[in-house]
Amino acid sequence: MKLSTKGRYGLQAMVDLAVYSKDKQISLKSIAERLCMSENYLEQLMALLKKNDLVTSVRGAQGGYFLAKDPNDITIGDILRALEGSLAPTDCTCEDNTYHCSLDGKCVTRSVWEKIRDSINKVVDNITLKQLMDDYEKINENASHIYYI
Amino acid sequence: MKLSTKGRYGLQAMVDLAVYSKDKQISLKSIAERLCMSENYLEQLMALLKKNDLVTSVRGAQGGYFLAKDPNDITIGDILRALEGSLAPTDCTCEDNTYHCSLDGKCVTRSVWEKIRDSINKVVDNITLKQLMDDYEKINENASHIYYI
DNA sequence: TATAATTCCTACAAGATAACTAGGGATTGG
DNA sequence: CCAATCCCTAGTTATCTTGTAGGAATTATA
Numbered sequence: 001m002k003l004s005t006k007g008r009y010g011l012q013a014m015v016d017l018a019v020y021s022k023d024k025q026i027s028l029k030s031i032a033e034r035l036c037m038s039e040n041y042l043e044q045l046m047a048l049l050k051k052n053d054l055v056t057s058v059r060g061a062q063g064g065y066f067l068a069k070d071p072n073d074i075t076i077g078d079i080l081r082a083l084e085g086s087l088a089p090t091d092c093t094c095e096d097n098t099y100h101c102s103l104d105g106k107c108v109t110r111s112v113w114e115k116i117r118d119s120i121n122k123v124v125d126n127i128t129l130k131q132l133m134d135d136y137e138k139i140n141e142n143a144s145h146i147y148y149i
Numbered sequence: 150m151k152l153s154t155k156g157r158y159g160l161q162a163m164v165d166l167a168v169y170s171k172d173k174q175i176s177l178k179s180i181a182e183r184l185c186m187s188e189n190y191l192e193q194l195m196a197l198l199k200k201n202d203l204v205t206s207v208r209g210a211q212g213g214y215f216l217a218k219d220p221n222d223i224t225i226g227d228i229l230r231a232l233e234g235s236l237a238p239t240d241c242t243c244e245d246n247t248y249h250c251s252l253d254g255k256c257v258t259r260s261v262w263e264k265i266r267d268s269i270n271k272v273v274d275n276i277t278l279k280q281l282m283d284d285y286e287k288i289n290e291n292a293s294h295i296y297y298i
Numbered sequence: 299t300a301t302a303a304t305t306c307c308t309a310c311a312a313g314a315t316a317a318c319t320a321g322g323g324a325t326t327g328g
Numbered sequence: 329c330c331a332a333t334c335c336c337t338a339g340t341t342a343t344c345t346t347g348t349a350g351g352a353a354t355t356a357t358a
């Protein structure tokens with residue numbers, strides 16, 4: 001029941017992006033350096049975030065990424081689902097509803113998975129990127145030379 | 150962010166056990182047959198449940214398993230944590246607190262993981278095995294010949 | 299225009315984990 | 329005694345995660 005590094009790294013990258021790309025786009029390289037991540041791997045995460053309209057990119061020299069929306073309008077749920085897919089704990093409770101189990105209506109455990117899914121979504125949909133951005137800036141207000149989140 | 154088969158199979162096995170072992174212990178073999186699971190694999194799950202005092206076993210011929218407590222006193226959280234370990238979404242938010250991340254107090258994503266962990270635990274700690282047992286019996290009251298959950 | 303810095307794309311590889319399988323030992327009812 | 333059962337653990341296979349690699353496309357800047 002663990003989140004993968006996609007979700008963890010990707011959310012950290014989004015916070016970093018929110019904090020450092022206020023004026024202009026920032027490069028993947030700079031994010032990867034601050035967060036000590038593989039640049040190539042981060043690239044794949046950014047592709048997921050871009051596909052879900054959470055970030056925008058500028059190609060070419062001095063190019064980079066910035067947020068596609070106001071951080072007040074991006075929830076942690078948007079970010080995690082972009083990176084991880086559905087946060088449902090089983091295939092049979094994914095929102096896309098493509099998986100069908102043989103027990104159909106006779107499964108008593110399904111209600112448990114649905115309740116877990118709903119509670120996770122409720123939590124992450126009620127935290128915005130802006131909130132984490134503010135947390136970050138508060139924590140680092142007297143330590144702007146520290147480059148780790 | 151998916152539950153493993155340990156959690157899924159194991160919970161189904163516990164419901165089966167709750168329903169079918171009311172009078173006397175039932176064998177692993179019979180559970181495995183009803184649920185179409187590998188007997189050897191189920192055995193490993195039962196070992197976890199036993200270690201956590203959720204089931205009791207009787208060895209020898211005609212032996213088997215039964216619940217170690219009243220199903221009203223067993224929560225789904227007890228069962229899932231016995232099978233999966235902590236339900237926290239990251240190592241850094243496991244209740245045992247052994248993992249330490251280098252960001253220490255400077256991590257803004259940690260509060261998100263804590264909230265997810267707490268909401269999952271709250272959900273599963275508020276459902277008892279008795280409730281699922283009752284659901285099962287209700288669903289199957291006119292179909293006692295159906296042996297699948 | 300040439301160059302370097304960047305994003306974009308995709309195939310592949312290594313490592314970790316999950317999901318079993320296998321088989322032998324211990325116990326006990328009939 | 330023996331067949332049915334739980335008990336234990338080592339090994340194997342399949343799947344998924346976590347990257348690595350490298351080349352193509354784009355663009356600011358000198």
